[in-house]
Amino acid sequence: MATGRRIQDEPHERRAKSLIVIVVCCLAFSVLPANLYRLQVKNAAENIRLSNENSMREQIVLPPRGRILDRNGNELARNRPAYSICVLPYRLRNSQDVIQSLCKIRDASGAVVFDSATLAQQFRKANSRKFDLSRIKEDVSIDVVSIVEERYMELPGIVVETESRREYPYGASAFHVVGYMGEIPEKEFDTLRNQDYYWGDLMGRSGLERSYESVMRGKCGREYLEVNAYGKSLGAVESIQKIDPVYGNDLYLSLDINLQMAAEQAFPDSLKGAVVALDPRNGDVLVMFSNPSVDPNIFSAAMSVKSKTWAAVASDRNLPLNNRAIAGVYPPGSTFKVLSGLAGLEAGSINKDSRLPSACGGSFKFGSRIAKCHKQTGHGSLSYISAIQYSCNVYFYQLGLRIGDTRINRYAQMFGLGDITGIDLPGEKAGYLSGEKAYNERFASRNWRWTQGLVMDLAIGQQQVLTPLQLALMVGGMGNGKNVYQPHLLNEERNRDGILVSQKRPHVKSRLELNQYTLDVTRDALAAVVRPGGTGSRAAVPGIAVGGKTGSAQNPHSDLSHALFIACAPVDDPVIAVAVVVENAGGGGAVAAPVAGALLKYFFSETKEGKIVYQKYNPEGQKPKRPLVALAPAPAAAATDGGPAGGGADEAAPADIGTSPPAQQGGANE
């Protein structure tokens, strides 16, 4: 079987070649003894000193995390010292005695702090790492700490450790903005380990805690400690320079926590939804509230408390962790009519007095479809201003058909709708502007096609879905008239000593190129809504011209529509723009407008910026007799103006458009 090729018959060549390989090998290996000699004989003394007498251990020094403060310097997130009782097993003499002594300790209320069974188990566990501290009780009160420290003679091996925990003084009020901290998820650890993170470290998991994690965290310092053979620290190794930690920076927000709490107070407790207020002159977010909320302090509580509450929060069907202000998408309903109107004015299709061919008789016939208005008896023939003021659907059906979806959406995009605003929070949703192309793409799998009739729904805000933040941006832009600013929460970043590190400059998201006439008419219309008789009169603030628009958006989840209200004030040169969304609550005028009203009243009477503007419009001596701020509790859903949308309540909410056949869509708005 021998094949010539596979046989090597030259013994000399084989020998020579293998000898060469052997020589190369030996040459390479000869480097090793040379190095061994250097380490083990020449430098042995130094190495023996380092290893035998002393050994080194790395100590990570975690700097305190930066704080979060609102625009007036109120602390929304800070650090508090927390104390843990730990055990250092190698120093325990008689663990039974120690357990007995510990079990005698009672806290201020007289309750026992430790129980012997748990302690025995913890001691056993701790024993496997004799020279490391193991926690036996997290986050104990200061009086327990003082007892333990007094009795240190009885408690050898028991050590009190001080650490820093995150504290949120305003609790649930600012949860969605501030966010919370949690342990690094396993998935992210692989990339984070290169960036100074260690297993078990806490990091921001949502809100600003997450988006400004790198700013607030700072940089870990490191020290090399000499420890003796028993693990006791003998101080820093002097030959190796220690690295000082870099402190995290503080965040100064645009948010006004007092205004936020005013909004929270005005918001119906049991209902879901969101309130956003921003300054249209620069994009400062003043209020961002989402209900239901969570107290973020539970996330930094002791492990035993945390695991219980966390389970409840995570499985809550109301999704309290969701920030509805940026991640909740709702059909804008009638609030969108102002934008349709703006598109019509800009196109020259209407002016402020225009009456459209069909007067409102409670419904509008298009082809074979009868689309209803929320007022069954009809509004009659209306001018544009009145059509906004009374929120007549029939007027906007006709306007929508006249100007078409493309034109409406062009202006919607100009105001930043249907796209993420780029706010400095994680998890923002873009929403969805409908229209022929977008609709056909979105429903291609269902074979639904865009029809002309859907423009009617688009014009009254029943086709698209938007976030409350986008709505606030829209109404603020209409009042401002020149620019739409990117909304942001962070105003300034300051270091620990209060020195400014960086400052957020207003960033123009889009320039509004609109005719002055369009802006004037739009503002007149918005102001008319809030005047007595308009659907949004409950948002009125005495002494200030508020412009607003109500909305009651149909949605398939409930018979009750979402209540919406958008407002800006003062309407001709706004310093504040507000959007309120209350899920499944009924009419916007009845439920959402009062929330906005309370917020605006508080703003103009209690905040620094608001007072200045109020003074400008109401010079000394013309003060209203009764104080502005009289926070009325939010009324229940049903009410007079703009109550639950009557008329043809079709299941036509793009919020969950998948469940409703498109052909049946018929608008129904106040």
Next chain:
Amino acid sequence: MDDLRRKRHFDFPLLLAALALWVFGIFLVYSATYIHESGPLVGIYKQQILWVAMALLIVTLIISIPARIIFKGAYIFYAVSLILLVVAIASGVTAKGAERWILIGGFKIQPSEFAKVGLLLALAKHLSERPVSLYKPSTFIVPVLLILVPFGLVLKQPDLGTAIVFCVMALPMFYWSNLTLLDVFYIVSPLISLLLSAIPLLLTFNTGSSWGVFEAVPWGAFFVVVIALLYFTRVPIFIWIGVVGANIATATITTVVWGSMLKDYQKMRITSFMNPQADPFGSGYQVIQSKVAIGSGHVFGKGYLQGTQTRLSFLPEQHTDFIFSVLGEQFGIVGCSLVILLFLVLIIRGLMITHNCRNRFINLVAIGSSAILAFHIFVNIAMTLGMTPVTGLPLPFLSYGGSFTMTVAILVGLLLNARVTDHDF
């Protein structure tokens, strides 16, 4: 006739060296981990005893397989090891970001280990039938492809150490398969270019003082030597172009990558072996601790189970990649030298198989196996002494680990097999 008489000779020195090292390894693994009273490392030495027992079984099994069968099954083994690699990448579990394994019958298997054997056999079979020649570049196509497939798969894991093993083991096999030393030099020259152009950069980064124009001197001098050799050996034009091009390209790429693509922390990691004190907390930690452990062993060591560095768990990975530090601390320069000597006996005996064997396949397997073992041993020990970067290659016979012990067993089995088997097929 001389050959025939000797070929049934069993290689006892090789077997004894391997046995001694394996047994010694068990004791070292025990001393590296006995301090742990709980956790994953408890009783790990018992596991190692089991691995070594299995290793002996595998050695016996392989000795009893006729080399003819190994020759015939080479490509199949190669294919199976590749399939396992792909399965591991598609479904495998990651440990600390790099190693991947798959579970087979309750055993964790690292396919990248078996791919070393797979590639060895496949290369040996191919080269034994079709030798390579620098003058016929087409002869390199298949061998390079054979290497590239597992190389790419392992690199994707990512396991740079193993990927490098694939390349290094091929070199002496190419050499055996009809290349001259000069040919090998031409093949390696781009790598030398890389090193020489990188060294000034590394030193500059480490010391902070720039060399200025002298940065180009080491590589420049080498390049002149290459040109001169090419000129005097009168090689064909395509070798000229290939060698010169490859050298210029690697030198340029090195400079560009270092200058504008690597981040400082990556550079730090690369240079940490040269100057661990610069980053004693991060990448330099293991190296410092390992050097202190070995250095404090002095001449005779601190005695078995007496290593303070080891006992206080200062050394990470001390039962796997850094087992040599445990040896150094407890047995000193005497123990280290003895072990290195045993390793050398093993490698030299392996290479000497070729003296009396006419079968090209068996010779190639012997050369390749010895090369794999030698490379692992050298790189691992050099790493624990702080001479080379931390690559994650374990130390044959001594390091804890199932798949790797099995791989070493297969290699030892192949070496022993070469002596007892029938050489004509």
